[in-house]
Amino acid sequence: MKVQRPVSAPARCLHCGLPAPAPTEPEAPTFCCSGCRSVYEAIHGAGLDRFYELPWTREAASPAQPSQHRYEEFDDESFLAQHAEGLAGGRLSVELYLEGLHCASCIWLLERVPQVLPGVQSVRIHMGRRVAQIAWDPNTVRLSEIARTLDRFGYPVHPHNSLEAARAQTLENRQHLARVGLAGALAGNVMLLAFALYGGAFSGIAERYENLLRGTSLVLTLIAVAGPGRVFFRGAWSSWKLKRLHMDVPVAIALSLGTGWGAWLTLRGHGEVYFESITAVIFLLLIGRWLQFHQQKRASEAVELTRALIPRRARRWNGSDWETVPHTALRLGDRLQVLAQESLPCDGEVLEGHSSLDASRLSGESRPVPVGPGDPVFAGTVNLGSTLELRAEAVGSDSRLAGLMRLVEEGARNKPRRVLWADRLAHRFVFGVLLLAAATLGLWLWRDPSRAVDQTIALLIVTCPCALGLATPLAYQAAIAAAARAGLLIKDPDALERVHPGGLCLLDKTGTMTHGRMTLAHWWGSEDARSAVLALERDVEHSIARALVEGLSEPGASAQAKDVQAQLGRGIQGTIDGHVWRVGSPRWLVQANSARPAWWDAAWATLEAEGLSPVVVERDGALVALAALGDSLAEDTPDAIRELRSMGWEIEMWTGDSVGVAQAIGQAAGLPAEAIHAEQQPEEKLARIQAAQPERRVLMVGDGVNDAAALAAADCGVAAHGGAEASLEAADACLLRPGLRSLIVLLRGSQRIEHVVKRNAAASLFYNGIGAWGAIAGWIQPWMAAILMPLSSLTVITLSFRSHTFDAPETHAERKP
Amino acid sequence: MDILFVAIPIALLVAGFFVAAFLWGVRSGQWDDVDTPPMRMLLEDETETKNRADKDKNAP
Numbered sequence: 001m002k003v004q005r006p007v008s009a010p011a012r013c014l015h016c017g018l019p020a021p022a023p024t025e026p027e028a029p030t031f032c033c034s035g036c037r038s039v040y041e042a043i044h045g046a047g048l049d050r051f052y053e054l055p056w057t058r059e060a061a062s063p064a065q066p067s068q069h070r071y072e073e074f075d076d077e078s079f080l081a082q083h084a085e086g087l088a089g090g091r092l093s094v095e096l097y098l099e100g101l102h103c104a105s106c107i108w109l110l111e112r113v114p115q116v117l118p119g120v121q122s123v124r125i126h127m128g129r130r131v132a133q134i135a136w137d138p139n140t141v142r143l144s145e146i147a148r149t150l151d152r153f154g155y156p157v158h159p160h161n162s163l164e165a166a167r168a169q170t171l172e173n174r175q176h177l178a179r180v181g182l183a184g185a186l187a188g189n190v191m192l193l194a195f196a197l198y199g200g201a202f203s204g205i206a207e208r209y210e211n212l213l214r215g216t217s218l219v220l221t222l223i224a225v226a227g228p229g230r231v232f233f234r235g236a237w238s239s240w241k242l243k244r245l246h247m248d249v250p251v252a253i254a255l256s257l258g259t260g261w262g263a264w265l266t267l268r269g270h271g272e273v274y275f276e277s278i279t280a281v282i283f284l285l286l287i288g289r290w291l292q293f294h295q296q297k298r299a300s301e302a303v304e305l306t307r308a309l310i311p312r313r314a315r316r317w318n319g320s321d322w323e324t325v326p327h328t329a330l331r332l333g334d335r336l337q338v339l340a341q342e343s344l345p346c347d348g349e350v351l352e353g354h355s356s357l358d359a360s361r362l363s364g365e366s367r368p369v370p371v372g373p374g375d376p377v378f379a380g381t382v383n384l385g386s387t388l389e390l391r392a393e394a395v396g397s398d399s400r401l402a403g404l405m406r407l408v409e410e411g412a413r414n415k416p417r418r419v420l421w422a423d424r425l426a427h428r429f430v431f432g433v434l435l436l437a438a439a440t441l442g443l444w445l446w447r448d449p450s451r452a453v454d455q456t457i458a459l460l461i462v463t464c465p466c467a468l469g470l471a472t473p474l475a476y477q478a479a480i481a482a483a484a485r486a487g488l489l490i491k492d493p494d495a496l497e498r499v500h501p502g503g504l505c506l507l508d509k510t511g512t513m514t515h516g517r518m519t520l521a522h523w524w525g526s527e528d529a530r531s532a533v534l535a536l537e538r539d540v541e542h543s544i545a546r547a548l549v550e551g552l553s554e555p556g557a558s559a560q561a562k563d564v565q566a567q568l569g570r571g572i573q574g575t576i577d578g579h580v581w582r583v584g585s586p587r588w589l590v591q592a593n594s595a596r597p598a599w600w601d602a603a604w605a606t607l608e609a610e611g612l613s614p615v616v617v618e619r620d621g622a623l624v625a626l627a628a629l630g631d632s633l634a635e636d637t638p639d640a641i642r643e644l645r646s647m648g649w650e651i652e653m654w655t656g657d658s659v660g661v662a663q664a665i666g667q668a669a670g671l672p673a674e675a676i677h678a679e680q681q682p683e684e685k686l687a688r689i690q691a692a693q694p695e696r697r698v699l700m701v702g703d704g705v706n707d708a709a710a711l712a713a714a715d716c717g718v719a720a721h722g723g724a725e726a727s728l729e730a731a732d733a734c735l736l737r738p739g740l741r742s743l744i745v746l747l748r749g750s751q752r753i754e755h756v757v758k759r760n761a762a763a764s765l766f767y768n769g770i771g772a773w774g775a776i777a778g779w780i781q782p783w784m785a786a787i788l789m790p791l792s793s794l795t796v797i798t799l800s801f802r803s804h805t806f807d808a809p810e811t812h813a814e815r816k817p
Numbered sequence: 818m819d820i821l822f823v824a825i826p827i828a829l830l831v832a833g834f835f836v837a838a839f840l841w842g843v844r845s846g847q848w849d850d851v852d853t854p855p856m857r858m859l860l861e862d863e864t865e866t867k868n869r870a871d872k873d874k875n876a877p
Contacts, residue, residue, distance in 0.1 A: 054860070104856035111857070127852040170849055178843045185836045189829065209821060216825055 014052075015040040015154075033517075034546060035154070042152035046116040048109060057105040070342075071147035071157070073313055076326065080143070083159055091121055093135045094143065095166075096157040098150070101130050102736075109153055117141055117149055129166065132157070176290040179228035183286050186224040187279035191786070193217045194276035198783050207269070214266045217275040225259050229282045231289070245430045247465055250437075251285065254278075254460035261457050272454060274461045277785045284466035284793050291473035295480070295493050310379050310401060314345035317389075327395075334392040338383045347394035350375045355385030380705070404682055404705060408730050411686055411713030416693050420497055421754075422472045425761055426465075433463045440776050455775055462771030462785045467764030467792035474800040475756040479749065486806040487737040488746050495732030496750035498715040499699055502648025504692045506685065506710065507641075508702030509655035509662060512720040513669055513740070514631040516703070518544060520551025521612050521632050524603045525625020529617050532581045533625070535559040536574050540566065544615060547629050548583075571615075582618040595622040603628075611660030630661065638670045640740035647747060649699065654680050654688065656706055685710040701743060703727055718743060749806035756803045760796045767792030 012018065014029045015036035031037040043051055051057060073079055084094040100106075107125045110132060114120040119140025124133040136146060147157050193213045200210055232255060235248030258278050265271030315322045317335040327345045330336070335351065338344055344357075356368035359381045368384050371377055377390060379399040396402065440459045444452035476493040483490050490496065507513055523530070530552050537545040561574035561581070571584015582589055590596075600623065607614055607628045617625035644651055652675045653666045662678035677688075686709045689698045693715070700707070700714035704727060711717030712730040719731035721738040728734050735742040771788050774780030842848060 104860060107853060107856055108860045125853055126850045127856065128850060170846075173849070174843050174846070177848050178840050181839045181843065182836060185832060185839075189832055193825075206818075209818060212821060212825065216829070220829075 039152065039154040042149075042154075043109065048112055048116070051105055051109050054105040054108055056103040071144040071151070073311065073326075074143040074147050074159075076313075078326070079159070080138075084143075087135060089137075090139065091135055091137050092143075093133065095131050095133050096147065096150070096159065098125075098130050098132050099156045099158070100154055101125070101127065106155070110150065110155065113146070113149060113153075117146060120146055131166075172293065176286070176293055179231070180283070180286045180290050183224055183228040183279070183283040186220050186228075187276070187283040190217050190220050190224075190276045190279045193220075194782075194786060201783075211266075211269060214273060214275075217273070218263055218266045221259055221262070221275040221278055224279045224282050225255050228286055229255055232282075232285070245427055247426050247430060247469060250430055250433045250460060251281065251464055253437075254457075254464050255282070257457050258461050261453060272458070272782050274458070274782050274785060277461050277464075277782065277789055280786070280789050281461070281464040281466050284789070285464075285469045288466070288469035288473050291470075291477050295473060295476055310399075311343050311345050315339075330392050330395040332392055332395065336390050336392060338388045338390065340383055340386055343382050344377055344379050344390070346379045346392045346396075347399045348377055348390040348392045350377055350388055350390050352389040353387055355383055355388050358382040358384050401705070404709065407682055407686060407709035408712050411689075411709040411711075412730065414690065415713055416715065420494055422757065422761070426468070429465060429468065429765075433460070433465075436463070436772055436776070443776065444778070451778065455778055455780075458780050458785065459772055459775035462775055462780060462788060463768045464789070465764070465768070466789060467767060467796045468761060470793055470796050471760035471764055471800075472757050474796055475753060475760055475803075478800040478803065479753045479756070479805040482804070482806040483746070483749060486745055486749070487735065487742050488749075488806060489734040489736055490732075491734070492732040493753075495716040496746075496753055498697060499747060499750055500697070500754065503650070503697035503699065503715070505644055505649040505651045505699045506689065506701070506714070507651060507653050507740075508704065508707050508720070509653055509657055509665055510631055511703040512701050513633060513637045513653065514665060515634055515738075516631060518547040518613075518629050519632045520547055520627060521610070521630045522603070522606065522628035523552065523625070524599055525617060525627075529619070529625035531559045532561070532576050532579075532619070533583050533617055533627070535561040535576055536564060536572050536581060536583050540572060544613075544629060545572075548615065548627060551627075579619050580621075583615060586614050586616050589616045589618045590623065594618075597623065600626065609660060610664035611658055611662075612664075631665075633665055633668045634739050636739045636741045638668070640744055641670055643744050644747075651675060652677060652688075654685050654710075656680055656682075656704075682706045682709050686713055689713050701740070718746065745806055752803065752805045756800060756805065759803075760799050763795045763799060764792050767795070 011030045013032035013036050015031060018032045029040070031040065043049065080092065080094075084092045087093050098110075101110075107127065110125055111123050113123045119137045121135040121137065122133075125131075126133065132150070134143075134146060136143065150157050193216055197205075197210065197213050197217075199205070200213075232248045232251045235246060236252035239246035239249050255278060258274050262273040262275055262278070265273055310327060313324050314327050314330055314334075315337040316325050316330070317337070322337055330346055336345065336348070340355070350371050350373050352373060354370070354372045356370045357377060359369050359378065369381075371388070376393075377388075378401065379394075380401040394400070437456055437459055441452055441456045444455045479496075480490050480493065510516055533548055534552055537548050540546075559576050561576050564572065564574035566572050567584065567588070570588040571582060573580065573582040573584075575581070603626050604614070607626070610628070610630065612628035612630040615627040615629060616623060617627070641651055651671060653662065653669070653671055654677045655662050657678060659678040662676050663673065666676035667673070677684075685700075685707065689700060689710055690713060692698050693713075697716075698714045699716050699718065700710045701718045701720055702708075702711055703720040708727045708730040711719060711727055711732075716733065717731040719727045719734040720740075721735045721742075733746060735746070767788050771780065771785060774784060
């Protein structure tokens with residue numbers, strides 16, 4: 001892919017390829033946001049520009065979000081003792097969880113870190129687990145430095161806290177694989193021997209050869225039943241103890257009776273044996289189990305990941321100096337210092353300093369919250385402005401953030417257990433098979449007692465639910481792969497079934513219905529004011545400046561500003577063509593006696609009503625322009641809401657933001673006023689969901705830590721693009737692309753999955769039905785069973801992978817030309 | 818056809834050897850991550866010439 005673009009093309013971000021504001025100079029690099037700019041500079045600076053030439057780089061590109069976290073806590077003795085392992089030669093090894101990993105190019109980039117950073121021995125990426133395994137020499141480089149490098153490349157890292165669980169999972173996967181492999185080999189060899197026996201049955205075979213072939217088959221079958229097949233007996237035993245019919249019950253009965261009776265017939269030297277079917281059943285059912293194991297939702301790491309929001313170190317006043325202490329050492333009443341861009345380590349009260357805090361992840365409030373002495377502040381919020389001093393008032397598990405995490409656990413625990421269709425079917429199926437077996441035995445005892453056992457065993461074997469056992473896992477497996485291509489990550493496939501048929505849909509506002517960042521909503525003022533703002537704000541790294549430049553940018557504007565001075569916390573000032581221009585906060589620029597244009601009061605009222613943040617433009621002391629900034633509605637939200645309604649969902653918006661903002665956004669999205677709930681706490685969202693759940697299915701879409709509890713409790717929780725780690729962990733599915741368009745794709749796809757599952761089940765029941773009929777009527781032969789069995793499984797496999805469950809959305813908001 | 822009495826055990830021994838090899842592969846973790854190696858293979862192919870010099874440089 002070429003990095004150089006023709007000049008006439010619309011500006012695109014050099015890092016992620018999304019639309020970007022027009023460059024100020026023709027040849028200057030363009031970026032959609034400062035995140036992408038800093039990542040590009042880091043990659044470029046490391047000499048890894050080849051990253052942008054790799055064919056995969058643009059495929060799943062999204063704006064980079066380096067966290068600029070300092071990761072100092074990674075160097076603590078206690079951290080290393082808990083997470084790192086010693087290697088030979090004094091080196092250490094650690095596993096870190098990566099955000100933002102999406103394609104082969106990421107692997108290329110990250111595994112080249114050892115070339116850039118001396119002392120790093122190796123970086124190995126595990127794409128499936130989103131983990132980087134890092135080996136380094138602690139005498140040469142610190143882990144925090146490695147983490148910062150990964151972060152600068154656009155992959156924020158988190159400690160991987162469930163090392164034990166991950167190990168156990170790896171071991172279990174190996175066990176599954178070993179079983180499938182062994183069972184497959186045995187089934188294949190028994191099948192080969194069976195071919196020889198069938199040949200003999202048609203064209204005649206000497207008895208000693210027949211005995212040899214049967215004896216060998218028997219030995220292999222015994223190995224299969226006693227080895228990999230043991231799991232079915234274990235399953236049947238626990239089903240017996242729990243007094244609940246399970247698929248394993250008829251399987252265990254068929255395996256034991258089929259093998260036992262087959263062994264007896266082999267020793268006697270005549271009769272029909274079903275060894276090839278028995279081993280094929282074991283093999284196919286184990287494949288189904290293995291698929292299911294992969295699809296199971298993993299135990300949530302949400303709690304540990306969210307603790308990453310709280311810094312592990314804090315700066316405490318010890319009476320004469322600031323000292324750095326671990327966050328566990330904090331006590332009530334401690335005096336703490338928090339620098340700009342740091343997260344707060346605990347809840348408390350501001351003692352000194354004025355700043356603004358980003359609480360969006362905690363409360364959903366999109367605007368930075370200004371704080372000063374006496375104001376309460378909360379752990380996990382980020383200090384955006386200048387240094388603050390605060391007194392600790394709630395530390396550790398007493399903090400509001402820790403409370404939120406307890407809420408997530410409670411939400412997950414109380415998630416309603418709806419009985420899945422496949423489970424209901426399995427229950428009926430098992431009951432039916434046992435009934436049929438009894439009927440067959442009775443029928444043949446009456447008609448021809450000498451064949452009664454033969455026919456009953458034939459029935460049990462031909463009705464073994466191998467296609468049925470594959471039906472659901474295969475349908476889900478195919479759908480999960482299709483969903484990934486369409487930009488959806490499905491973590492709990494069962495949740496897809498829980499979203500039928502419609503119900504209550506709760507949408508979060510910030511980042512779900514809106515872009516989740518500041519954009520220019522309104523602009524009142526003249527053309528020269530527009531170019532003056534551009535000239536002043538062009539090179540300023542600030543979310544407000546970026547929003548202004550993005551919103552006002554147009555080709556050709558090229559005013560030059562002189563004497564530019566940034567006024568911390570107020571705005572910026574400069575001289576253009578002899579006029580003094582100031583752009584900044586109303587508190588700085590608007591005085592009671594300022595000269596203002598005629599439209600000013602009306603504009604101000606609009607801005608207040610919509611809950612937008614004002615930016616004032618002044619020329620030579622006179623107010624000339626007013627910009628209103630806010631987190632604006634994403635372009636595809638109204639359409640998505642209409643479609644959700646047509647699918648039978650009642651929609652409500654629940655946000656922690658203020659009433660004005662919520663009403664403006666909600667109404668623009670086409671929601672009635674009574675469906676808009678503003679200033680809601682996470683507890684209230686959770687309560688709403690749990691109150692609705694007895695009667696209705698609840699779908700929750702959100703992105704913040706404040707939504708995590710609701711996501712965990714809803715029948716189907718969907719984390720919106722760019723969501724906080726906690727929400728991604730708590731959710732059942734994640735949208736990997738911006739906009740609610742993907743949500744519609746998810747819901748439509750889940751309807752189609754249901755059809756596929758049902759079609760699969762119907763196909764496998766059809767084959768089972770033929771087999772059962774043959775066994776009851778007495779014409780079934782071992783070779784027929786041996787053909788029916790793989791044929792039904794093949795049908796199910798074909799049906800699963802030929803179905804189009806998820807189609808990639810054709811357009812989505814961010815990629816519009 | 819009495820050769821069958823020899824051929825079948827030999828065939829099973831050969832099969833057993835491959836099953837054992839597979840189980841050894843599983844136990845030693847060669848199947849733990851099946852997503853990344855296919856991608857990595859593409860990358861190394863493409864950057865091989867370019868990185869050979871770097872690798873020599875980084876070799877301990």
